[in-house]
Amino acid sequence: MRTRIKICGITRPEDGRAAARLGADAIGLVFYANSPRALTPAQAEAVTAALPPFVTTVGLFVDPSPDEVETVLARVPLDMIQFHGDETPEFCARFDRPWLKAVRMRETVDLQAEMERYRRARGLLLDAYQPDVPGGTGECFDWRRVPPQLAHSIVLAGGLNATNVAAAIQQVRPYAVDVSGGVESAKGIKDAAKMAAFIGEVRRVESEPT
Ligand SMILES: O=C(O)c1ccccc1NCC(=O)[C@H](O)[C@H](O)COP(=O)(O)O
Numbered sequence: 001m002r003t004r005i006k007i008c009g010i011t012r013p014e015d016g017r018a019a020a021r022l023g024a025d026a027i028g029l030v031f032y033a034n035s036p037r038a039l040t041p042a043q044a045e046a047v048t049a050a051l052p053p054f055v056t057t058v059g060l061f062v063d064p065s066p067d068e069v070e071t072v073l074a075r076v077p078l079d080m081i082q083f084h085g086d087e088t089p090e091f092c093a094r095f096d097r098p099w100l101k102a103v104r105m106r107e108t109v110d111l112q113a114e115m116e117r118y119r120r121a122r123g124l125l126l127d128a129y130q131p132d133v134p135g136g137t138g139e140c141f142d143w144r145r146v147p148p149q150l151a152h153s154i155v156l157a158g159g160l161n162a163t164n165v166a167a168a169i170q171q172v173r174p175y176a177v178d179v180s181g182g183v184e185s186a187k188g189i190k191d192a193a194k195m196a197a198f199i200g201e202v203r204r205v206e207s208e209p210t
Pocket residue numbers: 008009028030032035036037060062084125127134135136137138139157158159160178179180181182
């Protein structure tokens with residue numbers, strides 16, 4: 001199966017266009033003010049307007065108020081929402097959009113229980129855990145912690161780049177991979193050559209026999 005690719009933390013129309021041209025399935029837009037990759041609804045609208053069809057736009061929030069989410073949805077054509085904080089399943093489900101729930105893989109996480117708790121999510125995005133940093137850490141977690149029977153609905157994230165994504169896919173066999181820092185030249189600025197190398201590696205490894 002083709003591994004889907006999401007490039008997260010896009011802040012500029014030209015980076016969104018480049019991600020799409022290179023074959024990304026989805027782009028992530030960060031609506032979390034403390035992030036160096038945060039963008040305003042107006043900037044996000046400009047990014048989405050630059051995209052060709054069939055690229056999924058994912059809006060990322062960290063413990064937002066309902067108003068914050070509604071304000072963004074009123075202006076930005078988001079296909080999906082990614083909740084990256086401690087949101088409850090009920091909160092995630094109230095916005096009339098498909099959603100992903102990020103799970104930060106601290107030692108105590110029971111993935112099977114999270115899967116059950118967030119069963120109405122389209123998938124779980126697994127990210128590295130660092131205290132006080134909700135995401136975009138550039139760190140990997142131990143991929144052996146992902147049970148093979150859950151891999152089909154997992155979006156694997158955390159510290160991926162062109163040099164480790166092949167090993168990550170071989171280990172986890174996730175539905176999708178998500179990258180941010182690993183394809184940047186500076187925070188929030190994507191590097192087309194790094195995106196091309198990352199996507200090339202995904203395509204190379206998935207064409208190898210398992
Ligand atoms: O990117 C951020 O700054 C960020 C801030 C707060 C919550 C989530 C954030 N990013 C999420 C992502 O970009 C990815 O889903 C994921 O964390 C992977 O990031 P990276 O390790 O840099 O590839």
